[in-house]
Amino acid sequence: MASQFYRAAREAARREVPLLAVGNLTAKEAARNLAARLAAEHKLTHIVCRNGARVPVQAWAEAAALAKSAVAYNAGTLNRTAEAGVRHVEVFDGFDCGWLTHTDLDKANGTVRSVEDAAGAPISHPRCRRAFGPRPDLTSV
Structure with missing residues (x-):
């Protein structure tokens, strides 16, 4: 189950984060879209990290978008x-x-x-x- 959610998160990120590169979105906007997609399509409210921490999907999406843009x-x-x-x-x-x-x-x-x-x-x-x-x-x- 966890690997399905991880794949869903990565798939959604692959759709949203590239928009940063073409200048259509800020990292914060891409994060908001990514979090909304994960919540709507996959009913994700939290992401479980490798260390077992449960992170709200919005915080995870923001960190992912900021890291990719940096x-x-x-x-x-x-x-x-x-x-x-x-x-x-x-x-x-x-x-x-x-x-x-x-x-x-x-x-x-x-x-x-x-x-x-x-x-x-x-x-x-x-x-x-x-x-x-x-x-x-x-x-x-």
Whole structure:
């Protein structure tokens, strides 16, 4: 039963979240549509996470939409940075946010990373506010 709900949630997300990329919706609007679709078509009010936590479908949809839009935004920044021949970026993130996970001891904010490293960690957790700024002034770190 749980796997059916998970598949339903992913299927609905595949329909709603791509609209972010074409500029038709904000992440909040996509989340609202996703939550409404899950409630109407699948009678879902909560999503059960891997750790067993029951999360309201609206909160889950918002986190999913924000994460997907953040990853897409950062991928675009990194792709354009690489196309311009820039090899390093500065990381802008929450003060205590880790590089690979929120609790990672390798703190991300204010660090300089290669474009390749940044592409491997576009965000570190749901609702992550990570962004990258190209550093054309740096040729090696």
